[in-house]
Structures are given as structure tokens and as C-alpha cells.
Amino acid sequence: MRKLKVGMLSFAHGHAFSYLYELMRMPNVEVVGIADRDRERVSAVLEQYKLPYFSDYRELIGSDVEAVIICSENAYHTEMAVEAARQGKHILCEKPLGIGIPEMDQMIREAKANGVQLMTAFPCRFVPAVVEAKKAIDKGEIGKVVAIRGTNRGTKPAEPWFTNKELSGGGAVLDHTVHVTDLMNWFMSDSRVCEVYALAETLYHDIDVDDAGMVHMRYDNGVIAVLDPSWSRPKSYPTWGDVTMEIVGTEGSISVDCFKQSFDLYRDEVMKANWSYFGDSMDHYMLKAFVDAIFSDSPVPVSGEDGKLSAVVALAAYNSAALGQPVKL
Helix, strand or coil: CCEEEEECCCCCCCCCHHHHHHHHHHCCEEEEEEECCCCHHHHHHHHHHHCCECCCHHHCCCCCCCCEEEEHHHHHHEEEHHHHHHCCCCEEEEECCCCCCHHHHHHHHHHHCCCCCCEEHHHHHCCCCCCCCHHCCCCCCCCHHHHEEEECCCCCCCHHHHHHHHHHHCCCCCCHHHHHHHHHHCCCCCCEEEEEEEEEEECCCCCCCCEEEEEEEECCCCCCCEEEECCCCCCCCCCCEECCCEEEEECCCEEEEEECCEEEEEEECCCCEEEECCCCCCEEEEEEEEHHHHHCCCCCCEEHHHHHHHHHHHHHHHHHHHHHCCCCC
């Protein structure tokens, strides 16, 4: 069996640990190395999986690796993706795709120019409840969609770089808006967000970026959407957060809770209840879709353009919050 040679570029984003776990279980994938400037950050997985280590991501990209998974700080997504594209490596990039429109355009342009796949890491697209909601909407089971209400409320990320704007590009509004906006965009098919009105504040933590917000969107087909992307969950919350949506149509509605498949777990060592998820792994299905697209030479299901569309909404939200008024896209 031919195996796709994959390299991991940075573990700054915690999703990298789950991605590596899933990749190591795939019979048609060979993880050939991990690149991270901070060896201590990856020391445990290097020891666990006995993988080669690269202090410079360029060395890993320059090897015989065929595809890379970028989980660096947001500010480094572009340079890593561009380097990988220019060397003919396929790319799965953690969200947000970039922290500026020119940078995202460059990533998309370089991938196309060099004939490689560029996929944005939006695992929520692969949650069974979301997939079924998309099917129901496309079949017209709730009539014409008129409004969507969503949440992506979580705890403040533990990694310090998330609250350093130079590295993250923003706080909760950027971090959490992109996930659910991508789902909304997917549900809306060819319609696009044409107007954004948002609030962004720092209410819950003593940090230099926003941790609270409300993002209102208007699609060009008239659909209204609103999203709470705040880091509003306390440390004692049973899990890191939530991803929910209520899609309202002219003939019915659909409620989606991406992490509903869980049970309560009580452990004295943590002194709080935990939600233990037992449903299908969205990370597994996302990574499988990426690998399958490369093997079949077919378009990835969540493109760089998709990643840009949702990030543009988050960036517009900051602009709206600064101006105190809606902004057009």
C-alpha cells in the first residue's frame, strides 16, 4: 500500500496533537517528521511516536515529504504555506487561514501556481450532525432559510500566543468566528456575506486582545445570521466550549449541537465534572478527506478560498467594532 508522507509544521496550536494521533492511525499515511522551534513543546510526542525532529520547518519541507499540516501561530501560516507550495507540497492549514487578506490571497495564489492542494482545517464540517443538517437544508426540508443563530463559546486558550496580537492577529472574535461562519457559508451555498456588524470587547480576562463579541451578518440572499464567538467559559466549565446553531426556515428549523454526544465524567483529581465525547472524530474525517483528495487528485472539500471567506468576516467584524457601525463586504 502506498503511503502519503506527511510532515507536521509546529505544534503551537493544540489541535496538532489530535491531528497527529489520527494520522498515526491511518494505514495509508506515514508521518515523517515534526518541525517546531520549541523542542520542549513536542518532546512528548517525539518520544511517544519515535519521530524525527526538525528545528527549522524549511528542512522538513525540503525533505521527501509530500504534504504538510500547519499548526503554527497564526502569523506564520503564510510563510510556511508559501514555502511548502513552492516546493510542491500539499497543505492543510489550521484556521484562521491567515490574519490579513493579502496574505491569504498569496497562499491561495501560490498553491494554484504550483499545482498543490490547499485545505483549511475546519473539522466541524465533518461532524455527523452538521453533515445531516446540510443535507436537510439542500433538500428544502425546512423551506427557505431566513436566519441562523450560532455560538462558539469557549475557555481562553492556554497557549500564551493566542493573546499576543502580533502572533494571533486577534482574540476570540478571530479565533472562534471562522469555525461557525464557515458552516453558515456552507449551508448558504452560493450566497455570500455582504454586511457585518459586530461588537468586540475584553470582558472576562486581563489580556490585550478581545475575549467577547457578537457578530451579525447579512447574506446577499437576505439571510440574517448572528454568532457569539466569546471566550466566556470559566476554567471550571466541563469542556473547552461549544459549537451550536439554530437554522430557521420558512417551514421549520434545525438545531445543531456539535458536541452533544458526551457523558458526564467525575474525577476527584480535577474536582469538576468533565464532558467525555464519544461521537465520531471530526478530526479523523477531516484528515481522511485531505488524504483522499490527494490520492484521487480531486479538490479538497474545504478549500483555501473557503478559509479566506470566513476569515474575511472575522476581520470585517473588527473593523465594524472599531467604527461602531456595519461594514460592507
